[in-house]
Amino acid sequence: MKHAKFVSFTAVGAQTAKKAAALLPDFLTERYARTVDPSLAGTQLSRFAQQAMVDCDLIVFVGAVGIAVRAVAPYLAGKAFDPAVLVIDEAGRFVIPILSGHLGGANALAERLADGLGAQAVITTATDARAAFAVDTWAAAHDCVVVDPENIKYVSGALLRGETVxxxxxFPVEGRLPAQVMLDGTPESGFCIGFDTEAASFAHTLHLVPQVVFLGVGCRKGTDEKTIEAAAQVALDTAGVPWEAVRGIASIDVKQNEPGLLHFCETHGLSLTVFSAETLQSVSGDFTPSDFVARTVGVDNVCERAAVCAAAGGALRCRKRAQNGVTVALAQRDWRADFDEKQLEDKKL
Known part of the structure; x- marks a missing residue:
């Protein structure tokens, strides 16, 4: 679940923060009312901002824009790392995204909160102001990682100048392409959707990697994180899949508390999904059987079956690979590059 922190500075602002937080049931929300809660009287706003910039997906300041700007400015890390930051005036009349409007989803969240509060969202990013296609917004809405966010400016700049990208x-492309976006052309700037993050299809190439691969892991009890990491890296290299494409890790439920596996997931910021032996055995497909594994955990294969199960029946991209007591497999769920505008609007909401 995503994490949001709200901070307010007056009693009226605290009420607005409470209303706004209630509009985000899909977020784990924390509210800090600095002039209302005596326990916060001696705390520093700069320390709050520093921690929130690391911990959170969303920070909402209920107060003046200047306060928010001064609080977060020393801790900016870049487009690909900064959380969404919003400002709501204490009366709840305006919602203003000031950071990570596209990649972090601040613009969409501003519109969502404004709708719920009966407020006005104030969107200032150029592509939104001029109703141009925003490639980073599309990427965030379609579960794509932007590998080189510094190249967003070339694609967006070209679109704003009226040029073609x-x-x-x-992956299969569906829906009507946005205006000024063309397939198989040779413009100066463009974006590539796929796993090859080195492809230089254009003079200025932006790479989008769909997060559609699940890594199935089986391991001996007590296997350390580094051993799992090494086996996973071999599987990814063999399949030509970058880490950016990995959406999650999957295994059997008897491994749900395995320290090395949990540390491996934490290091890569990935969730661990586990399945029972019965569930894994029920997955249909052609898997690599092992009598030893069947006798040990009750299912003839863990890594391949877990990967396919997590990928909602997706195809195996890398079959079972064994290394130092670790087995790894990769499965890829079905995914399309969908440019249907209605679906994009639905995902924003």
Whole structure:
């Protein structure tokens, strides 16, 4: 679940923060009312901002824009790392995204909160103000990682100048392409959707990697994180899959408290999904059987079956690979580069 922190500075602002937080049931929310809660009287706003910039997906300041800007400015890390930051005036009349409008989803969250509060969202990003296609917004809405966010400016800049940008995709493309975006052209700037993050299809190439791969892992009890990491890296290299494409880790439920596996997931910021032996055995497909594994955990294969199960029946991209007591497999769920505008609007909401 995503994490949000609200901070307010007056009694009226605290009430607005309470109303706004209630509009985000899909977030774990914390509210800090600095002039209302005596326990916060001696705390520093700069320390709050420093911690929130690391911990949170969303920070909401209920107060003046200047306060928010001064609080977060020393801790900015870049487009790909900064959380969404919003400002709501204490009366709840305006909701203003000031950071990570596209990649962090601040613009969409501003519109969502404004709708719920009966307020006005104040969107200032150029592509939104001029109703141009925003490639980073599309990427965030379609579970794609932007590998080189510094190249967003070339694609967005070209679109704002009225130029055409290119699109190359290793995945099926569906829906009507946005204005000024073309397949198979040779514009100066463009974006590539796929796993090859080195492809230089355009003079200025932005790489989008769909997070559609699940890594199934089986391991001996007590296997350390580094051993699991090494086996996973071999599987990814073999399949030509970058880490950015990995959406989650899957295994059997008897491994749900395995320290090395949990540390491995934590290091990569990935969730661990576990399945019972019965569930894994029920998955249909052609898997690599092992009598030893069947006798040990009650299912003839863990890594391949877990990966496919997590990928909602997706195809195996890398079959079972065994290394130093670790087995790893990769499965890829079905995914399309969908440019249907209605679906994008639905995902924003």
């Amino acid at each position: 290119g699109l190359r995709s290793d």
